[in-house]
Amino acid sequence: MNINEEILKLADEYEPYMVDCRRKVHTFAEVAMKEDKTHAFILEAAKKLGLPYEEVPTTSVIVKLDTGRPGKVVALRADIDALPMEEAETNLVGPRTCHSEQPCTCHACGHDAHTAMLLGAMQMLTRLKEKLNGTVLFCFEEGEEPNSGVAALLAALEKYNVDTCWAIHVYAAPEEGKMCVDPGPRMAGACGIDMTFRGKGGHGSRPDLAVNPVFCGASFLNNLSVAFPQQLTAGKTVTMGITIFQGGEALNVIPETARIAGTFRFFDAEEGKKAQQLAKQTAEHTAAIHNCTVEYDPMMSIIGIPTITDAACSKLASRVLNEVLPIGTVVHCDPWYGGESFRLWLERYPGVFAFLGIKNLSEGFGAEHHNIYFDFNEKVLKTGAVSTVRYAIEWMGENDL
Incomplete structure (x- = not known):
């Protein structure tokens, strides 16, 4: 079984886990700098895997997977905060799968999915540890919406000599399951x-x-x-x-x-x-x-500044994602006019800010972000995790021992 086949098999295995993670994080949605339950949820996952972690004030977390062999350092990032707004009882066409239980707080931007996909990637890469070299840093960033957590997290990363970084944002414009890793400005x-x-x-x-x-x-x-x-x-x-x-x-x-x-x-x-x-x-x-x-x-x-994907990293990502994902999954799409704290990561480290499409209007997915009818399409979680893992592995290289 080659590495792509192994990744896909693991993604199938961990898809229910990611769905469960996403629903739990959505249920206890927490606004910037107060993500205490989300923080504890991430720590619990790291402890179960036996991975060391660093808590970055106030609720950001860096979980470290060290293969014990020299190699690249890859930083994978997910934002974890919710928005101070209510969500509608339904999406565009019908009932939601799950609801925020917190008053005037909801994940109307998809950060619950980002957290779930990175937790899934953490499970998968841990299983593949003996076949890899170098180190993976799973970075869970608090306060992305007001950009209040990024400075402390980047300061904590300075000691690791990061070689590349990666993040995904789910996006309501592209069709369900489409991935975009285009170079250049991706968010305004x-x-x-x-x-x-x-x-x-x-x-x-x-x-x-x-x-x-x-x-x-x-x-x-x-x-x-x-x-x-x-x-x-x-x-x-x-x-x-x-x-x-x-x-x-x-x-x-x-x-x-x-x-x-x-x-x-x-x-x-x-x-x-x-x-x-x-x-x-x-x-x-x-x-x-x-x-x-x-x-x-x-x-x-x-x-x-805009969020700018490195051209060389984009080319690498496009190549390896086309190897592991079905033909036609990797597409081009226009930049997004929203802003992102990941721009500061890409100022420091070469990397990719990827878009993952969630639109399926027949099932009610496609409302704009920060809209009361925004809802996340759980069918794409596996694609996001596979893409994250495949990008990391390409940088870490397979261990031939």
Whole structure:
């Protein structure tokens, strides 16, 4: 039996285990930095396998599988946090397989599946340990949604001299079971928009005695919407999502301030910086025209880079996944405009950020992420685990002893 056949056999064996893991993690969904039950669940799995682990504050975990033979160090990552939102009782067409039992908390992005697939890969690679060289690090990252856990986890990884990293995100756009390991930007970079225009409050009946920041904010939005397509580079898409315009609380009171906030998303970091600078420049000129001032939240100084898959790692992944998965499973797909903390991993280590399709509209899978009707398609768990294991093994090499 060759290595691909062994992987597929193990995946069949551990598929029920992954389904069970996914359902349990979904049931006790926990928000960022409070993933205590999930943390304990991961530790229990590591202890049963006899694998050493490192707890990274507050709830991240690194589980180590050392073959005892020299070789590459492969870091495999799954995020474990849920979202602070309710889920609907159904998916797009009918009842869910399982429900979150935590109020206003659910896995509406698929991190429960990421956790389950990595736990499955941990079981499979442990079984294959004697045939491999080097070390695998199974990394369970807390707080991916607010990017609050990644810094501590990456700091803990520094001592391991990681050669490559790998992560999967389940994705509602591609069809069920399709894998994408394309090179280049896979998820967007982001920068915040958060500014407050300050005027002079007064009575609503005498706008001439006040300086109304609401008009200033409205004028800024108009000015920015004109400047955006005229001054950003054609062909380098930057999306502008203004989601907050807050000014005043009473119908007869001109407020002191008006706040505007949102995000820019982009796949070219320099163009993202350009968009942020354009927003500031437009805000300052607009404020001057309206006799207002403008203040920026600290988040407007932060630029989150895109999540970029290494070209050589992409080529390797495509080759080995086409060997182990059915023909037509590995496909190309467009980048995703959401953001990801895994971008910081790929800044440090060459690696792959893979997409795993879950869409099956006839069964109700295909709602957008962070949507109350989002539901995970458990049929793809095995494909994700097989892909993870096959990528790791290609780096570790088979032990000929």
